[in-house]
């Protein structure tokens with residue numbers, strides 16, 4: 001495999017590596033090491049379908065199942081990130097499947113609405129926008145870097161806070177979406193996560209952990225105070241110095257670490273262009289730790 005850095009601080013591109021084949025254990029270890037150090041990989045020129053995407057994803061852990069059965073292409077573990085239906089029809093911008101895509105243009109990290117959020121997301125570009133089109137890129141912001149650069153007063157302010165993450169609350173941001181069923185709601189009740197995250201596998205380094213695509217509420221603050229702080233965080237992490245923007249080419253397969261990077265889709269003309277992607281997601285097995293979690297506070 002040929003490996004090239006994509007930016008000064010994070011992200012690599014890998015050429016001449018076929019993700020549809022059986023991956024050897026030393027190659028898996030190398031890819032995990034790259035993810036740990038660089039947080040983002042783009043594998044060029046892949047040829048995948050839902051089945052071999054699921055197979056590739058399983059090299060890194062168990063697959064997460066998507067909360068809503070009807071938003072997937074056949075397999076509930078492979079999520080359809082697309083404005084194209086499974087039969088190849090270009091969907092109208094007010095179709096609920098497209099509205100759900102629009103919500104992805106808010107900064108987020110996948111499945112933060114779970115008590116055990118996902119580790120990696122792996123996204124394959126089946127149909128991408130033409131060169132001349134505006135938007136459609138996926139932008140990433142590095143939360144380890146963003147934490148390091150926070151002013152001291154903001155570190156102090158953010159350290160004890162938790163944010164509410166609620167799958168059902170996507171409906172507050174996107175009222176065009178239909179109600180979840182009772183079962184879907186019961187399976188995904190709201191959770192809270194620390195706004196400053198501690199990484200035991202990175203020598204207890206800290207990063208920022210928040211999202212804009214579910215709830216905006218910060219525990220212990222009024223709605224107005226929480227929204228104001230949230231708005232400040234969005235402006236702060238959107239600075240170019242923390243970000244890398246991935247411009248898609250057809251058959252790119254990208255993989256990122258949800259524990260470190262936030263991402264968002266840059267909006268594009270949904271009615272003019274087709275954009276079809278499928279995603280496999282590696283399930284997390286541990287909760288998000290904060291500076292005051294017992295595992296962090298009471299360690300020797």
Ligand SMILES: [Fe+2]
Nearest residue numbers: 104109110263
């Ligand atoms: Fe996402």
